[in-house]
Structure formats: C-alpha cells, structure tokens
Amino acid sequence: MKFQLKNILAVVAISITLFSCSSDSETPAVNELAELTKFKEITNTTHTIELYAHTGALEQGYNEISLRIKDKASGQYVKNATVNWIPLMHMTMITHSCPNSGVEKVTADGTLYKGNIVFQMAQNATEYWDLKIDYTINGTAYAATSVIDVPASAKQRVTTFTGSDNVRYIVAYVEPHHPKVALNDITVGVYKMESMMSFPVVDNFKVKIDPRMPSMGNHGSPNNVDFTQSTLDKLYHGKLSLTMTGLWKINLQLLNASDIVLKGETITDLVPASSIYLEIEF
Known part of the structure; x- marks a missing residue:
C-alpha cells in the first residue's frame, strides 16, 4: 500500500512539473523593439538614451519616435522615468520648436517610451534641429541634448x-x-x-x-x-x-x-x- 501511494505521489509530482514547464514555455517573450530600428544615441554622464523609429530615421513631417534610457553604471534600462522633450530648429536668425506630443510609457513593465514630433521644415547646410530630453528618475532630474538629422521628405508629407x-x-x-x-x-x-x-x-x-x-x-x-x-x-x-x-x-x-x-x-x-x-x- 505504501509502495502504491509513493508511486501515485511520484506521478502527480512529475505531472505538475511537466505542466509547469509547458505553461512557462508557452508564454511568448515580448520583443519591445519589434519593427523598430535604432537611429540615434544621446548621452550624458549617467545615461545613454536610445532613439528608435519604424524606418530607422527621421524626416520632415510626422515622426513617431520611441526611446529607452540605459543606466551607464548598471547597464540596465530604466522603467520608471518621467520623460519630456523639446525639439528646436536653429535657423540663421531665430529658433523655434514644432508640434510634438508628450512622451508616454508604452507598457507598465517595459522599458520603452513613445511620442511623436512633426518637423515642419527640413535641415539644411546652415540650419539644424536638436532634441533636448528632460527626464526624472526617483525624484532626480536629468537632461541630454543632441543635434538630430531631419532631411527633406521625398514627397510632401x-x-x-x-x-x-x-x-x-x-x-x-x-x-x-x-x-x-x-x-x-x-x-x-x-x-x-x-x-x-x-x-x-x-x-x-x-x-x-x-x-x-x-x-x-x-x-x-x-x-x-x-x-x-x-x-x-x-x-x-x-x-x-x-x-x-x-x-x-x-x-x-x-x-x-x-x-x-x-x-x-x-x-x-x-x-x-x-x-x-x-x-x-x-
């Protein structure tokens, strides 16, 4: 009787183990960067900010832009940042911005943030766009700025x-x-x-x-x-x-x-x- 009970318990344990493994293996890993291509990195002393787009580039017109913030010390991506950005066109005589959305977290547990910017004019030999990213992590404020490439679109967008x-x-x-x-x-x-x-x-x-x-x-x-x-x-x-x-x-x-x-x-x-x-x- 004891031998039979041990066999039954062993079968139950094996079944539970197999079921757990099967359940785990059936949970697909989410690729946050699917269909996105990195086109720019902006750095400061503490972080590297990676910029992504579906086409792998920006252009004059409407651009959906995703970003991730990587901690240089730990190598980990930040999941709890509050992010804002300011695009600026530096013309010969004036500086101006453009239509742009807020930057929102894509998923609660992910590392990706997303927004859009409408560059109403393209860069040229003497006038250029830069992007300033302001962000806060655990109450500490950071900023990073870099020139970005915004060529003219092939068609009027x-x-x-x-x-x-x-x-x-x-x-x-x-x-x-x-x-x-x-x-x-x-x-x-x-x-x-x-x-x-x-x-x-x-x-x-x-x-x-x-x-x-x-x-x-x-x-x-x-x-x-x-x-x-x-x-x-x-x-x-x-x-x-x-x-x-x-x-x-x-x-x-x-x-x-x-x-x-x-x-x-x-x-x-x-x-x-x-x-x-x-x-x-x-």
Missing part, C-alpha cells in the same frame, strides 16, 4: 500655411504607411502656431480631401471621406480612395468649426490643384 483668420497652421500626413489600391484609412494631424515654442493640436475643424493623379489627366477617385477629428487620439481620420499605383496629390481644404474654409480650393477644370496638399507614391 507636411504643409504649413496661413489661414484667412491670420493663424499659422500645419497639416501633417500620418498614415497609411503602406497605401494600396483600395479604400484606405488615412490620418493627418492638424496644428496651429501659438508662438515660436507652442504648436497645439487644432480641435473641431474639418479637412476636405480630393486626391488626384497629375500624370493621368488629373483624374480623381470615388468614395473618399473627409477628415474629422477623433476624440481618442486628437488626430483627423478619413478615407482615401486609390484606384491605381503612382503619384497622388492629396488636395486639401481646411475648414473651421463653423465650416468656413480657411485655406485651400475646390478642384475644377480651371483650378487643377489646391494651394495646400500632401503627396503619396506607391
């Missing part, structure tokens, strides 16, 4: 203009990253310039859309849906109909909350393009 209300606006293309011949979800950001350092999101406006193919007789496409603002991400979402591959000019009109057109023109035979537009090619 951001447009800056003054509306009929004398306000300076910025409209930036966000997605789709990979457009296709179909009815695509499309997203843009709309911002205004309050000062050289303040570029808040514009609320409750509307953006009309009229995509055209200049190389194909300036033909349009059916079933496009104008942009309206989401209360969740504060971006503007619509539908973009693409009927063939090639270069598309996305003609825009910006309307305020009273449906008054502040900038942009309706496309006609006499007006083949709006004064504000974005471009995609695929």
